[in-house]
Amino acid sequence: MPALPAPSRSRPEFSSGTGEGQALVIFVLGGPGSGKGTQCANLVRDYGFKHLSAGDLLREEQDRPGSEFGDMIREYIKDGKIVPMEVTVQLLENAIKATIEEDKNRKFLIDGFPRKMDQALKFEEAVCPSVFTLFFDCPEEVMQERLLNRGKTSGRSDDNEESIKKRFKTFVETSMPVVEYFEKQGKVVRVMATASREEVYKDVRKQFGEKGIEQIKK
Numbered sequence: 001m002p003a004l005p006a007p008s009r010s011r012p013e014f015s016s017g018t019g020e021g022q023a024l025v026i027f028v029l030g031g032p033g034s035g036k037g038t039q040c041a042n043l044v045r046d047y048g049f050k051h052l053s054a055g056d057l058l059r060e061e062q063d064r065p066g067s068e069f070g071d072m073i074r075e076y077i078k079d080g081k082i083v084p085m086e087v088t089v090q091l092l093e094n095a096i097k098a099t100i101e102e103d104k105n106r107k108f109l110i111d112g113f114p115r116k117m118d119q120a121l122k123f124e125e126a127v128c129p130s131v132f133t134l135f136f137d138c139p140e141e142v143m144q145e146r147l148l149n150r151g152k153t154s155g156r157s158d159d160n161e162e163s164i165k166k167r168f169k170t171f172v173e174t175s176m177p178v179v180e181y182f183e184k185q186g187k188v189v190r191v192m193a194t195a196s197r198e199e200v201y202k203d204v205r206k207q208f209g210e211k212g213i214e215q216i217k218k
Helices: 036-047 054-063 070-078 085-103 117-126 140-154 161-184 197-210
Strands: 022-030 050-053 107-111 132-137 188-192
Touching: 022 036, 022 085, 022 161, 036 050, 036 107, 036 132, 036 197, 050 054, 050 085, 054 070, 054 085, 054 107, 085 107, 085 117, 117 161, 132 161, 140 161, 161 188, 188 197
Parallel strands: 022 107, 022 132, 050 107, 132 188
Antiparallel strands: none
16 A cells, blocks of 8 residues: 655644634534535635535545555545545645645635544644534434435435445544544534524534634625
8 A cells, every 4th residue: 555654743834823834724524414515615605714625635636647546545435434544634734735825825624524533633733733623413314315315416426325324334433533532622613414504504603703713704
């Protein structure tokens, strides 16, 4: 298996904030079908965040001609397993640096990450400490119904019943400990994702306001 060492540093590449040498990072977690993508689009529009999806970056990398990680990523995604941490952390760091350089935007929503404790610890140690984790809480049966509906049109190979069950099991076993870890530090914004999209977003905006995250002035 090709090895990609995640950066080994005595301190993170960025400190937390929006000034020079800083990045403002919010992790976004929720089981498959919890509506993360929809709510991230709202936050990009109203708060000026750059949306980085760990899953999209991995899918792009697996399709990139000449990628040494493409086949490995493809196998992991197909089996509903989590891609080795070093690959994901490095792809995210590359995307953050490129965004700051090209767009001068230092505000990031990292969607679907960290999905395991080692990812959370490595990212905060090597790249940037997060401000908090936005967690969309949603029961399995609601997620499954949404994903099966999405699968009719999405063309995504993992929007089928067997893959959905695997993904949900993986989420509960590996990602919930991450949510609980940050919750103990007071770094989780928990939103019930069973209501309508509008109601869910209203709750997100309210809690962002309480955390001092302000909308951009139009």
